[in-house]
Amino acid sequence: MRRVKRILLLIPNLDFGGAQRAFYYLGRELSADYEVYECVFNQDGGIAFPSENMLYDLEIPAGKNILDKGYRFLQRVFKVRSLKKKLQIDLTISMLEGADHVNILSKHKDWVWLCVQGSKSFDKDMRYEALSKKFLIPFFYKKADRIIAVSEGIRKELIKQFNINERKVVVIENAVDQKMVDQKKSEPLPDLYKQLFSTNKVIVTSGRLHNQKNQLPLFDVYAEIHRIDPQIRMFIIGDGPLKQEMENRAEKFSFKTYFQWNAVEPTGSESVFFLGYQDNPFKYIYNSNLFIFPSLWEGYPLALLEAMSCAVPVLAADCPTGPRQILAPNNAKDVYELEQLEVGEYGMLLPLITGRKNSNAVSVWAETILRFINDREFISYYGKRSRSRAKDFSVEVIGSRWKAELAKQ
Incomplete structure (x- = not known):
């Protein structure tokens, strides 16, 4: 029986994202036992998570129109297939939908595995949504040799909604690098923020400024909080396409908001702080009182797991999928x-x-934050519970589960 020796990891890009971070962790863990190569469609967004594995850049950017997209898609398929032949790849693991399609169509003599990082049923940003859900996902995903779903919710939707053979679908959650988090969380805060965190109660959230992450309603939540306790500060960490919308929304409220990307120094009198992308968000999370996570949909959110690694209590939206599986x-x-x-x-x-469905949600969030941010016993107890749960998803634990699954191939 042929054994797996050479593995190719395929992803569209390696910019700043949860899937990209999961890709990096997986490549690092597997390289101890396998010959691992990595491949991206392009490096337009840079390489946020460089590894020691050999990286192949196809240098094929996104297309400008539907014909150009189709042409570039075929280019990617042919180039990946050629790479698989050249490297004599035994097994290819892809992450994110575009890479999944290329992986399947470029199949040579390799086994094809897909690692599904997000909900397909609830993804509101899926391109050609009706076409994808009715035809593309069932057609392509059924051809995979194995599908790794990062949550039980994703596994169920693949089987029930897209009619994927349940024997093909296995759950392996995303991993969190506890040692890295511990190292970075202890780094000192800038002087101004050190003072603010020590003299105020602070809530923090971290994620791309994107519709999926649902940060815009946090202004309404914070307005209710600020009316009752103006000493509470809110920090939002992340960059993304909604920067201007965040600024526009902030103008509707009386409290001051700081935006890091405007290149103006904060005064310390602001109530809400947008810090943009931070190489080390953990030092802010670790020094906060609560971490909040309002996403509309997820897969198995690394940002939530990393916050829990900081031993901070977390409040998360019960979105599909991941938060419930992690917290309850x-x-x-x-x-x-x-x-x-x-x-x-x-x-x-x-x-x-x-x-829409729950017009009372803003008040529920505000009341819950106000209730628990002043409860020292709650913060102590759930801080410890957070840390305990995060250990279940260490890179060592999750890496061993990947290796056990690979040994079955």
Whole structure:
């Protein structure tokens, strides 16, 4: 029987994102036992997570129109297939949908594995959504030799909605690098922020400024908080396409907001701080009182796991998929219609802030934050619970599960 020796990891890019970080961790862990190569479509967004594995850049950027996109897609397929032949790849693992399609169509003599990082049913940004859900996903994914879903929710939707053979789908969650988090969280804060964190109560969230991450409603949540306790400060870490929308929304409120990308130094009198991309978000999270996570959909969110690694209590939207599996693993549900606070074993689950189904969600979030940010026993207890749960997903634990699965091939 042929054994796996050479593995190719395929992803569209290696810029700043949770899937890219998971890709980096996987490549690092597998390289101890396998000959690992990495491949990206292009480096237009830079390489945020460089590894010691050999990296191949196809140098094929995104297309400008539908014909150009199709042409470049075929280019990617032919180049990846040629690379698989050249390197004599035994198994190829892809992450993110574009890479999954290329992986399947470029199949040579290799086994094809797909690592599905996000919900397909609830993804509101999926290109050609109707076409993808009805035809492309069922067609392509059925051809994979193995599908690794990062959450049980994703596994279920692949089987039930897209009719994927359940024997092909295995759950292996994303990993968190506890040693890296521990090292970075202890780095000192800038002087101004050190003073603010020591003299105020602070809530923090971290993620791309993107519709998926749902930071815009946090202005409404914070307005209710600020009205009752103006000493509470909110820090939002991340960069993305919604920067201007964040500035526009901030103008509607009386409290001051700081935006790092405007190249103006903060005075310390601001209530809300947008810090942009931070190479080390952990020192802010570690020194905060609460971490909040309002996403509309996820896969198995690394940002949440990394915050928990900082031993900080977390409040997360009960979105598809991941937060419930992380915070309340013994109370699994396939519907996401939470209307009030649910106290989980490892953190708090809150309703989605959509402005439609649950108009009371903003008040629930504000009341929950105000209730727990002043509760020292809660912060101490759930800080420890957070840290304990994050250890279940260390790179060592998750890496061993990947290797055990590879040994079955």
